[in-house]
Amino acid sequence: MNTVPAHADLASLQRENAALKARLQEAEDTLHALRCGEVDAIMVGEHVYTLEGSEAAANRFRSDVLAQMDDAVLVLDASGHVIYLNPAAERQYGVAPSWALGRPRASLYTEEWPDAADEDAAQRAMQDPGYWRGRNLHRRADGSALLVECAHSALRDERGAVTGKLVVARDVSARAAAEAALHESRARLHFALESARIGDWELDLDTGSTRRSLRHDQCFGYDAPVPDWNFEVCLQHVHVDDRIAVHQAVARAADGGGDAHFECRVVWPDATEHWIEVHATLAVGGTPVRRLVGIVCDITERKRAEAALREADGRKDVFLATLAHELRNPLAPIRNAVRILQLTAEPQARERALATLERQLEHLVRLLDDLMDVSRISRGKMELRRAPVAVAAVLLNAVDSTRPLFEQRRHELVLNLPPQPVVLDADPTRLTQVVVNLLDNAAKYTPDCGLITLSAQPQGDTLLISVQDNGIGIHPAMLPRVFDMFTQVKRRTGAATEGMGIGLALVQRLVELHGGSVRALSEGEARGTTMELRLPLQVATAAAPALAAPAAPGLPPTSRRVLVAEDNPDSASSMVMLLQLMGHQTAVAHDGLQAVASAREFLPQVVLMDIGLPGCDGYEAARRIRAQDWGRDMLLVALTGWGQDTDRERSRQAGINHHLLKPVDPKRLEVLLRLPLPD
């Protein structure tokens, strides 16, 4: 400043002086700072000149940052050549800068996209807004693939033109693997829960809100997830009587009193009652922090099964009690009859006693046989020996078996056979057993001089066998229960109440094993009964019937030479006496070896062989007899308490012709002995 103000005063001069001093100081300080090198850069004209040392330091700083990063950083020029890569990029792509710099990016890695659409989206993003972040796959030069999370940024010059691209690529393979493992783990859990039909649930203890799987809601009877559900709503579904216990159990678990585990009843929207099993535990970690997690499972089926088991157990006990009672029934008169025989010699009394003995004995034997059969059927061990069977032969055989009873009761039997031969695929023995049973019942439950009709009629692909009587009939209330075991039926005639045994139960099971059905019809008491048996017909040409025709009545009595092999003296002597009364000639052996010797000497036509013989058993004795010329044509009959199919098979293989169960029915024996002998 050159001009001096005209009217300067001291104060303004002083102020000006101070300002000048400050500016001077500033200038001196600045020069001082420059001289001392306390600056990084100086500005000359329009340019900023960064001092070399400072520049180098700044570069080193940037360098250090890039070198320390774990993420790979690459800079590409506008044509995609690599012009910079950091140490992490060298490691990630397995290349040295001396090799990689200047090469196209594709020599380090190629990009693979999950979807063509993703690649398009990334390219569009690079145009606008000029950066893209996302995941894709980098396939390296050695063929291995890397899952990466990338950030691509367009590099631009001062005019905004694209000069290249900055790529920051982070390896997320480990994270992806962990995510995949988690996903798989979740899928397995879901599968396990679904397969076991277990629902899972979560209760936020602070807000009361819940998260549940669909299966959980299904356990409460809903097909679709229920929109609003909390613990109160849940309790409303629990059976009134179980609510308090459930509330207490859950509250205790929520308070840290340990895991809850209980069963309770729930009422479904359709008003049905179901059982559920619940487990609950306080969650550890995660969010929300205070929560109860658990599972629920519908156990209604299990509860029903348990109840059914208990009921079956109860029924078994009732069955055993009833069976014991049934068994006692014949024993009482037997005991009495024996006593009578001991006490009196009066012929008529003795005869009555003997008749009673026989009758009750037969009843007992029948009962036991039926029981064994039913048991075998229940255990699935009953084997039917099916063969083409002529229905006519079966019916005739059954009639023959029941003839004595019919004659005794003076019933008339009408037999209606189909005009043409009908063949069934059935077990002949069992089928006969069934028809005999029905005829027996008809005879027993019809007053004397009744009329019983046995008919067989093919109806399409079914054979209908019916037994109709004009007897005491069945009360309508009883009809559904006639096939149950031990149904009690009162006989109108005032005779003692007699159980029907288990005959009809067995009939039903045997018929069902054959694929058929049996039905009882009656118009009421004293109106008679009709039993209808339906069996599937086999469409077959007439085949050889598997049953021998019954012995024609009226054959002259024959006399056979019969060897009795039995070690029990009473059994042996009673059998011998019986045979002699029938008019046969007898010999006795008491063990297996003696049986063979006696057979050689006596040369019987028939051998009645007990199986349980001392020495060698009946099977062995039979084999030895069969091995001899003189023994080849003998009729060998096994008498044994063992009637299983395996026992019969052993008899057959030993060469035995017939296998009879003890106690043997004398009438059956009689028929057997009258049959023409094998030649």
Added chain:
Amino acid sequence: MPERAYRLSLYVTSPSPRSARAIVNVRAICDAHLPGRYELEVIDITTQPELARSEQLLAAPTLIKREPLPVRRFVGDMSRTDQLLRGLDLPARPARGRTR
């Protein structure tokens, strides 16, 4: 008399070493002596060189006190605290009370 607010501009060439020191030092002085009554802007002139010209800077780092007047300039890494405080018209002792 109410305390006046300070408005400061610091021009640097980040991440150069002296510039880095200047940033830290200025921040420290402001927090210690002007707690709650300063406004500091840090400008990197390597990214905005045109400002170097419009402000007529000589060198970096340069601190410009815009308010309160008069405008004052300081060049260097700002490590001479006493000199700087005097230049900013601030007493040598730090202000009473907590700085944050």
